[in-house]
Each structure stands twice: as C-alpha cells, then as structure tokens.
Amino acid sequence: MGYRDSLVNVSGTVRFSVGPVEMRLEDYFRYSYQVKEERPLYLFDPKFSQKVPILGSEFEVPVYFREDLFNPNSTSAWNAVIKGSKKWVLFPPDVVPPGVHLSPDGAEVACPVSIIEWFMNFYGSTKNWKKRPIECICKAGEVIFVPNGWWHLVINLEESIAITQNYVSRRNLLIVLDFLKRPNASTLVSGTRDRVNLHDKFKNAIEASFPGTIDQLMQKAEEKKAEEKKPSFWDSVTDSKVEAFKFSF
Known part of the structure; x- marks a missing residue:
C-alpha cells in the first residue's frame, strides 16, 4: 500500500482546507493527478491534527521550537x-525581493501572480546583487528555521508533504508585541478572525500563562540598551575633557 492509500484510509471522509474550499483527501489526490494550471490549489490545513488525531500523534515538535508562547x-x-x-x-x-512592492504603511504587498512567474522574471536578477538571498533545498527528514521578518518563497520540486508551525519564544516576544501595537496591525494579521485589540489580548494571555515574563524581557532590553550606550575604553581615554597624555623627558 502506497502512502497515498494509507493517508486516504486514515482520513476517511474528513475534509481538509484546500485554498477557498474543503476537500476529502481522496478527492484532492484525484485533482492533483489532473491539474495543469499555473497556480494549483494547495492543501494547507492548520487543524489537520485535530481532524485526524492519529496523524498528530505521529510527530513531535523539534526540541528547539518547543517554547511556544503564542502564535x-x-x-x-x-x-x-x-x-x-x-x-x-x-x-x-531589510532586502525587499525583486518584483515585490510594499505600500507606504506596509499593510499591502503586491507580488507576482505566481511563484513560477517570480522565478521566470525576477530570480535571475538576484544573482548580481551584492546582498544575495539565502537558498537551500530541504529534503525528507530535514527542517528549516525561518526567522521572523524574513521574506521567503518556497516551491515544491516534486510532490511533497511537510509540517510547519509559527511560534513565539522569549527571543522574539517583544518584537511581536511591537508589531501588534502598529495602527494597521488588524489588517496585517492573518490566521485569526479575532483581530480587535490584539495587542492587549495577546499581552494579557502571556501574563496569565507566563507571569512576569514581559517585564523581565523589557528590563533585559533596557539593560542591553544602557550597556550599548556606555563609552568604550578607547572613547573614555580619548575624551576631549580628559587631560591629554604627554611624553616626559
């Protein structure tokens, strides 16, 4: 029995999110056999492990990413x-990809119609850039980390199955809080229908689950800023207010 048959048997009549519609896995595989369009429907369901618990029980979050405060x-x-x-x-x-155009407030991003179009019309130009993109190919059994704020594009080189999760750790918690303070945050957030007053709701949720964490991180951030403002040894000895050194003879 192939992996497709196994997945179909396990999933049964469960319907998964496929772009704007929901489909049974059996129907999606049938669709994928025949599709010829440039932008085919992509099966991406963040609730797959809730819909088919046995699938969720067969993987673990990598140890590096288990500190997930929120999402x-x-x-x-x-x-x-x-x-x-x-x-x-x-x-x-700080490097906007070629072919991508941001609105002044960052609320809207205009991109090529498809990934294939971007590769055909813009990918080649990056070869001559001083600051070139990072590229890699991930194969079965490999994991890639995408830091917050990084532009990224991914294309399947063959029929592929992957698991992905967004997460917030202590390292980028303050960045997320700053993001949610933005006046247009409600228009930029995806993945949730509850977009009203997200900053306060998120902050309250963190404080309820991890009391004192935000205050601790803010204190460390202030200490780091203060440390960076301190003059170096060289600056202190060459300060104009300090009496100049003179040779004696």
Missing part, C-alpha cells in the same frame, strides 16, 4: 519535510 503574526517558523523536497529562497528583512 500571531511577526512570528518565526519552522518547516519539516516529510516527503519530497522544497526549494527555499530567503531575503533578510
């Missing part, structure tokens, strides 16, 4: 390939 936007993410292979192209936050 709104501006988070980091990890992606583990179960079957197949994926090509990743990542740009740091």
Whole structure:
C-alpha cells in the first residue's frame, strides 16, 4: 500500500482546507493527478491534527521550537519535510525581493501572480546583487528555521508533504508585541478572525500563562540598551575633557 492509500484510509471522509474550499483527501489526490494550471490549489490545513488525531500523534515538535508562547503574526517558523523536497529562497528583512512592492504603511504587498512567474522574471536578477538571498533545498527528514521578518518563497520540486508551525519564544516576544501595537496591525494579521485589540489580548494571555515574563524581557532590553550606550575604553581615554597624555623627558 502506497502512502497515498494509507493517508486516504486514515482520513476517511474528513475534509481538509484546500485554498477557498474543503476537500476529502481522496478527492484532492484525484485533482492533483489532473491539474495543469499555473497556480494549483494547495492543501494547507492548520487543524489537520485535530481532524485526524492519529496523524498528530505521529510527530513531535523539534526540541528547539518547543517554547511556544503564542502564535500571531511577526512570528518565526519552522518547516519539516516529510516527503519530497522544497526549494527555499530567503531575503533578510531589510532586502525587499525583486518584483515585490510594499505600500507606504506596509499593510499591502503586491507580488507576482505566481511563484513560477517570480522565478521566470525576477530570480535571475538576484544573482548580481551584492546582498544575495539565502537558498537551500530541504529534503525528507530535514527542517528549516525561518526567522521572523524574513521574506521567503518556497516551491515544491516534486510532490511533497511537510509540517510547519509559527511560534513565539522569549527571543522574539517583544518584537511581536511591537508589531501588534502598529495602527494597521488588524489588517496585517492573518490566521485569526479575532483581530480587535490584539495587542492587549495577546499581552494579557502571556501574563496569565507566563507571569512576569514581559517585564523581565523589557528590563533585559533596557539593560542591553544602557550597556550599548556606555563609552568604550578607547572613547573614555580619548575624551576631549580628559587631560591629554604627554611624553616626559
């Protein structure tokens, strides 16, 4: 029995999110056999482990990513390939990928129609950039970490199955809080229908589950800023207010 048959037997009549619709796995596999369009429907269901618990019981979150405080936007993410292979192209936050255009407030992002279009029309130009993107191919059994704020594009090089999760740890908690303070945060957040007053709701949830964490992180951030403002040894000895050193003879 192939992996498709096994998944179909386990899933039965459960319907998964496939773009704007829901489909049984058997129907999705039938669709994938025949599809020829440039932008095929992509099966991506964040609740797969709730819908089919046995699937959720067969994987564990990698130890590096188990400190998950919450899950709104501006988070980091990890992606583990179960079957197949994926090509990743990542740009740091300060390098907007070619072909991508941001609105002044960052609320809207205009991109090429499809991933294939981006590769055909823009990918080649990055080869001549001084600050080139990071590229890699992840195969079955491999995991990639995507830091918050990094632009990323991924394309399946073959039929692939992967598990991905966004997460917030203490390392990027304050970044997420700052993101949710933005006036247009409600228009930028995805993955939830409850977008009203997200900053306060998120902060209250963290304080309820991890009391004192935010205050501790803010204190450490202030201490780090203060440390960075301290003059170096060289600055202190060359300060104009300090009497100049003179040779004696």
